[in-house]
Amino acid sequence: MVWKAIQELENEGKKAAAVFITSPTYHGICSNLSEISELCHSRRIPLIVDEAHGAHFGFHSELSNSALQQGADINVQSTHKVLCSLSHLCCTCRAIL
Numbered sequence: 001m002v003w004k005a006i007q008e009l010e011n012e013g014k015k016a017a018a019v020f021i022t023s024p025t026y027h028g029i030c031s032n033l034s035e036i037s038e039l040c041h042s043r044r045i046p047l048i049v050d051e052a053h054g055a056h057f058g059f060h061s062e063l064s065n066s067a068l069q070q071g072a073d074i075n076v077q078s079t080h081k082v083l084c085s086l087s088h089l090c091c092t093c094r095a096i097l
């Protein structure tokens with residue numbers, strides 16, 4: 001789907017400023033971010049991931065790799081959802097290239 005969306009824009013003579021994906025979804029479905037980040041970077045398009053429900057991914061080897069580990073350029077996480085922040089807390093990280 002990402003590839004198709006990028007192609008459709010290119011066919012119209014436009015270029016995506018960024019690709020924005022929610023992974024995992026509210027129901028825990030994870031996208032193949034490694035593949036999507038490779039695709040985006042081959043076109044020099046930054047990948048931004050809403051990882052609100054995946055703030056725990058980087059902390060255990062048996063969990064999915066985090067968005068940044070899979071090549072995303074920026075992620076946004078809600079630590080109050082799956083970690084133990086005491087109040088509503090959101091953080092964003094940017095990969096250093």
Ligand SMILES: Cc1ncc(COP(=O)(O)O)c(C=O)c1O
Nearest residue numbers: 022025026050052053078089090
């Ligand atoms: C996928 C997703 N992104 C973002 C948010 C908003 O996060 P926050 O609670 O930090 O405002 C939610 C809230 O449920 C969500 O499900």
